[in-house]
Amino acid sequence: MHLLIPAAGMGRRMGSDRNKLLLLVRSQPIISWTLKAAEGASLISWIGIIASPTDWQDLQTIIQKQKLTKPVELIEGGSTRQESVYNGLLALPSAAEQVLIHDGARCLATPDLFDACALSIRHHSGLIAAIPVKDTIKVVDENGIIQTTPDRRRLYAAQTPQGFDVKLLKQCHAEGVRQGWEVTDDAALFEKCGYSVAIVQGEETNLKVTTPQDLAIAEFILKERE
Numbered sequence: 001m002h003l004l005i006p007a008a009g010m011g012r013r014m015g016s017d018r019n020k021l022l023l024l025v026r027s028q029p030i031i032s033w034t035l036k037a038a039e040g041a042s043l044i045s046w047i048g049i050i051a052s053p054t055d056w057q058d059l060q061t062i063i064q065k066q067k068l069t070k071p072v073e074l075i076e077g078g079s080t081r082q083e084s085v086y087n088g089l090l091a092l093p094s095a096a097e098q099v100l101i102h103d104g105a106r107c108l109a110t111p112d113l114f115d116a117c118a119l120s121i122r123h124h125s126g127l128i129a130a131i132p133v134k135d136t137i138k139v140v141d142e143n144g145i146i147q148t149t150p151d152r153r154r155l156y157a158a159q160t161p162q163g164f165d166v167k168l169l170k171q172c173h174a175e176g177v178r179q180g181w182e183v184t185d186d187a188a189l190f191e192k193c194g195y196s197v198a199i200v201q202g203e204e205t206n207l208k209v210t211t212p213q214d215l216a217i218a219e220f221i222l223k224e225r226e
């Protein structure tokens with residue numbers, strides 16, 4: 001199974017002056033933890049890291065230090081996550097019929113979760129890891145007045161990995177460019193094109209490191225795992 005790791009963000013909400021994926025958690029760059037999990041997943045055979053060329057040298061150093069046994073390629077990122085993933089899809093080896101996409105910033109996902117998604121994609125053309133939401137969610141209007149309260153039993157928080165049939169996902173990205181759709185995950189493009197997306201049980205600890213608080217939580221969880 002081929003894996004694409006979007007890693008070309010700026011980390012604006014982290015408030016750092018460089019890509020947040022190069023920040024250290026338990027003395028290792030965030031992206032190293034993500035790569036370690038991917039390396040540990042038995043069904044992943046190829047890794048493409050989608051990143052800005054300004055970070056390529058740092059990433060090469062990290063990859064070499066980690067002595068990964070799986071082939072790793074660097075792919076140029078775009079100005080949005082959506083663009084970055086599309087670049088990644090276009091750079092996949094032609095043998096790749098299905099792909100997993102996993103945010104570099106989700107450095108706490110376990111190898112088991114990658115493998116569960118890689119197994120499940122054999123039965124679905126689109127899937128995402130997700131977990132039931134714990135909070136009651138409110139839909140509000142532009143004045144902040146609540147419109148509705150959706151039934152919580154049907155609400156899931158989307159995570160990555162997300163897995164897709166490569167041909168279909170490429171087609172959805174191309175349609176997204178034509179229609180000017182702006183989405184925050186690949187499943188949204190798949191849904192908009194009318195394809196179904198299944199859910200694989202995600203992990204409570206699989207948070208996306210976004211703010212400085214998340215860094216502290218990731219630090220804590222990784223320490224607990226030692």
Ligand code: CTP
Pocket residue numbers: 005006007008009010011012013014020021050077078079080081082084085103104105106208209210
């Ligand atoms: N990403 C990407 N290309 C972009 C923007 C984001 O590959 N142009 C990647 C990030 O590196 C991250 C993942 O998509 O691994 C999820 O994005 P997010 O958590 O939003 O990271 P950033 O965009 O870096 O953070 P922010 O939105 O706070 O600037």
Ligand code: MG
Pocket residue numbers: 009081
């Ligand atoms: Mg972002």
